[in-house]
Amino acid sequence: MRVRTLAVGLLVGGLALTGCGKSGSPGDAGSPPPQQDVATDVKVDGSPTFDRIKGRGKVIIGVKEDQPGLGFKDPTTGKYSGFDIEIANLVAAKLGFKPEQIEYKAVASAGREAAIANGNVDYYVGTYTINDKRKEQIAFAGPYFTAGQDLLVRKDNTDITGPETLKGKKVCSVTGSTPIQKVRNDKLTDQIVELQTYSQCVTQLDQKQIDAVTTDDAILKGYAAQEKDKFKVVGKTFSKEPYGIGLPKTDKAFKDKVTSILQTALDDGTWQKTYDNTLGKSGSPATKPTLDKS
Amino acid sequence: MSASALFDLPGPKARMRYRLYAVIGTLLIAGAIAFVIYKFIDAGQFDGELWAWIEYEKIQTDLLAALGKTLTAFAASAVLSLLFGAIFAAGRLSDHAIFRVPSMIIVELFRAIPAVIMMFMFHYGIQLGDPFNSVVAALTLYNGSVLAEVFRAGILSLPRGQSEAAYAVGMRKTQVMVLVLLPQALRAMLPAIISQLVVVLKDTALGFLITYEELLYYARNLGGVAQFGRPLIPVTIVVAAMYITMCLLLAWLANYLSKRERKSKKHISTDDGPLPNKPVIMDSTANPAPSL
Amino acid sequence: MNVLLDNSQYFVNGFLNTIKLFLISGVLCLILGTILAMMRVSPVPIFRAFGTAYVTIVRNTPLTLVFFFFAFAFPLLDIVGELREYYFFAAVTALTFYTSAFVCEVVRAGINTVPLGQIEASRALGLTFGQALSSVVLPQATRSVVPPMVSTMVALLKNTTIAAGFSVAEAGAIRDILSERGYSAMIGLLWVALFFIILVIPMTLLQRSLEKRWSVAR
Numbered sequence: 001m002r003v004r005t006l007a008v009g010l011l012v013g014g015l016a017l018t019g020c021g022k023s024g025s026p027g028d029a030g031s032p033p034p035q036q037d038v039a040t041d042v043k044v045d046g047s048p049t050f051d052r053i054k055g056r057g058k059v060i061i062g063v064k065e066d067q068p069g070l071g072f073k074d075p076t077t078g079k080y081s082g083f084d085i086e087i088a089n090l091v092a093a094k095l096g097f098k099p100e101q102i103e104y105k106a107v108a109s110a111g112r113e114a115a116i117a118n119g120n121v122d123y124y125v126g127t128y129t130i131n132d133k134r135k136e137q138i139a140f141a142g143p144y145f146t147a148g149q150d151l152l153v154r155k156d157n158t159d160i161t162g163p164e165t166l167k168g169k170k171v172c173s174v175t176g177s178t179p180i181q182k183v184r185n186d187k188l189t190d191q192i193v194e195l196q197t198y199s200q201c202v203t204q205l206d207q208k209q210i211d212a213v214t215t216d217d218a219i220l221k222g223y224a225a226q227e228k229d230k231f232k233v234v235g236k237t238f239s240k241e242p243y244g245i246g247l248p249k250t251d252k253a254f255k256d257k258v259t260s261i262l263q264t265a266l267d268d269g270t271w272q273k274t275y276d277n278t279l280g281k282s283g284s285p286a287t288k289p290t291l292d293k294s
Numbered sequence: 295m296s297a298s299a300l301f302d303l304p305g306p307k308a309r310m311r312y313r314l315y316a317v318i319g320t321l322l323i324a325g326a327i328a329f330v331i332y333k334f335i336d337a338g339q340f341d342g343e344l345w346a347w348i349e350y351e352k353i354q355t356d357l358l359a360a361l362g363k364t365l366t367a368f369a370a371s372a373v374l375s376l377l378f379g380a381i382f383a384a385g386r387l388s389d390h391a392i393f394r395v396p397s398m399i400i401v402e403l404f405r406a407i408p409a410v411i412m413m414f415m416f417h418y419g420i421q422l423g424d425p426f427n428s429v430v431a432a433l434t435l436y437n438g439s440v441l442a443e444v445f446r447a448g449i450l451s452l453p454r455g456q457s458e459a460a461y462a463v464g465m466r467k468t469q470v471m472v473l474v475l476l477p478q479a480l481r482a483m484l485p486a487i488i489s490q491l492v493v494v495l496k497d498t499a500l501g502f503l504i505t506y507e508e509l510l511y512y513a514r515n516l517g518g519v520a521q522f523g524r525p526l527i528p529v530t531i532v533v534a535a536m537y538i539t540m541c542l543l544l545a546w547l548a549n550y551l552s553k554r555e556r557k558s559k560k561h562i563s564t565d566d567g568p569l570p571n572k573p574v575i576m577d578s579t580a581n582p583a584p585s586l
Numbered sequence: 587m588n589v590l591l592d593n594s595q596y597f598v599n600g601f602l603n604t605i606k607l608f609l610i611s612g613v614l615c616l617i618l619g620t621i622l623a624m625m626r627v628s629p630v631p632i633f634r635a636f637g638t639a640y641v642t643i644v645r646n647t648p649l650t651l652v653f654f655f656f657a658f659a660f661p662l663l664d665i666v667g668e669l670r671e672y673y674f675f676a677a678v679t680a681l682t683f684y685t686s687a688f689v690c691e692v693v694r695a696g697i698n699t700v701p702l703g704q705i706e707a708s709r710a711l712g713l714t715f716g717q718a719l720s721s722v723v724l725p726q727a728t729r730s731v732v733p734p735m736v737s738t739m740v741a742l743l744k745n746t747t748i749a750a751g752f753s754v755a756e757a758g759a760i761r762d763i764l765s766e767r768g769y770s771a772m773i774g775l776l777w778v779a780l781f782f783i784i785l786v787i788p789m790t791l792l793q794r795s796l797e798k799r800w801s802v803a804r
Binding site: 301304312315316319320323330333334336337339402403405406407408409410411412414415418419420492496497498499500502503510513514517526527530533534537538541542545 | 629630631632633636642643645646647648649650651654655658659662663664665709715718744745747748750751757758761765770771772775776778779782783786787790
């Protein structure tokens with residue numbers, strides 16, 4: 001009897017909560033992202049991927065959902081934002097698709113190759129480092145950004161200035177990731193904390209349980225841009241991680257089209273504007289990448 | 295019952311002493327709780343902004359969706375492990391060594407391997423794709439094996455007269471099992487079965503470790519959102535309340551069913567008497583129940 | 587075999603950590619669980635209520651959530667200072683916190699199996715509650731407590747693997763290291779599973795034989 005009352009109480013409470021649900025996002029939404037001009041009459045001859053998108057009438061893009069500044073899904077609105085998302089939108093616009101024809105699909109790092117190869121997504125934009133092992137399964141357009149392993153520390157920290165100053169410090173990264181391997185192999189510190197996501201690492205950094213978070217500077221800049229008064233990126237990269245757009249392996253025509261879209265964006269200043277609007281907010285400048293046109 | 299047998303009805307002196315203990319105890323416990331709450335407040339965990347997330351419609355629906363995923367994994371694993379348990383209990387009770395020995399080995403093995411390791415094997419080793427599959431597979435194997443033991447203990451605990459009488463009326467082994475023993479064993483074992491289902495429900499939270507997007511996974515993401523000031527503790531409190539409520543509902547269901555069971559037994563048969571075996575039942579169920 | 591030999595140091599380290607976690611939290615939760623059980627049968631209502639509340643809440647919370655709380659949320663409360671091995675400490679705390687509720691129930695069930703006459707006799711001799719419990723009831727309860735307690739400890743041993751998700755490098759975390767180093771995750775996991783079987787099966791056999799021997803003696 002008591003339990004039933006409790007259950008009903010909870011149900012009523014839940015309904016009441018839903019009744020007064022707020023929508024929209026807290027705080028400042030920031031400046032609206034730049035609107036891309038949607039191209040018309042786009043043709044990509046001999047591209048099965050493009051034909052598939054055209055036939056479907058919408059484009060499905062694989063993205064990350066938990067990296068602020070890069071690919072982030074706002075939990076209150078369900079909207080995606082970030083540098084990677086803007087690049088993804090730019091490509092979609094230049095392929096001739098309006099914003100309402102875009103569908104995002106969050107794919108975690110481990111499932112990326114499979115999602116592209118199986119055609120679950122048309123292309124993937126999300127901190128995707130170009131390397132030879134991955135090229136065996138998929139193709140890359142880009143790099144559209146060159147990241148490098150860096151360190152995120154608390155704003156007031158002064159003694160961590162680069163990888164060589166990490167001795168005896170607690171350093172956090174994601175379990176099984178390339179950055180943690182580097183820390184272990186180069187013996188940068190013996191106190192490694194491995195958690196499942198970068199957000200967890202950043203939370204621990206905020207709570208002073210650890211001294212630094214290490215991974216690609218782009219990811220770290222995203223966190224720094226989000227909370228400028230709390231964190232800063234050290235700014236001494238010690239590896240090179242070229243980010244590419246993941247594409248189906250055999251579709252050369254589609255790859256060339258995406259590459260040319262990126263080249264135009266780099267040339268006409270769209271790329272710079274996109275960067276300034278997202279990762280640039282962290283205060284660190286970026287250098288334009290050089291596309292690999294092979 | 296025996297709790298009261300442990301001490302006398304307190305006399306005036308003892309009553310005074312108990313009262314003193316009660317006061318000290320209350321103070322200690324209240325003090326400890328107050329200290330924790332003070333620490334919560336001190337850390338700003340009860341500030342309005344850390345609880346603001348709960349007002350957003352999108353978050354409410356997403357939270358419910360995550361709850362739905364927990365419940366889906368629970369339902370699938372519960373049904374499958376009941377099936378698995380029934381099959382392997384039958385296997386272990388079989389007269390043929392070809393069935394008995396492999397069933398025994400399988401049940402013992404899957405009870406010995408941690409569910410987390412099994413989940414890793416399915417997800418990273420065999421790569422079943424969607425984490426949901428790995429969660430359900432691991433929970434089914436582990437809890438199914440435990441349930442197989444529960445079923446077997448239930449059948450063994452029935453009075454021998456039951457099966458002897460069934461054989462005497464000319465039933466075959468399968469008939470005896472399915473028509474006579476299994477229904478009674480299920481009834482006798484209901485509390486143990488349900489408490490194992492509580493374990494299934496709790497263990498769906500392990501899916502968090504292999505990125506199954508269930509309640510705890512969503513809680514982790516929400517707890518790291520900077521725009522709400524990383525509301526880790528509020529989110530933990532809410533999610534814990536949800537889990538505890540679900541498990542208590544299941545436990546309540548177990549109580550309700552066993553109560554109804556006891557009542558209905560009085561109606562149907564009075565001298566069925568599996569009572570002498572009761573302690574045995576209690577022992578064998580006490581073992582699997584507290585696992586995990 | 588190569589997977590095991592090439593990475594033997596990780597396997598050894600992992601299982602050493604697992605056993606360390608198991609032993610420390612095992613001892614702690616036996617102590618805490620027994621105290622809770624005594625509270626649950628004590629004549630002072632507030633202690634009984636506290637014991638019951640603790641057991642009900644903890645037994646119905648997923649262990650992963652308990653880990654989550656101690657690893658990530660608890661530091662915010664700033665109750666313990668900075669620890670070098672904070673995550674290990676968090677894992678021990680979570681395992682102890684959780685398992686002691688089960689230990690408590692096992693002990694309480696054991697107390698209930700002691701014949702009423704024993705308790706009445708000790709009361710007739712004028713023993714107090716504490717004396718009756720510690721010198722008459724608990725020693726006799728041991729017999730019915732040990733077998734299920736062994737199962738609880740087996741569960742604890744297996745539960746230590748959850749710590750892998752919370753930055754404790756125990757047996758459950760071996761897979762991460764292997765996949766980083768480019769070895770097959772499956773074979774590594776099979777070895778881990780095998781070691782767990784080797785650890786668990788003797789405990790299960792012990793429990794069975796104790797159960798059989800003592801249930802006959804009673």
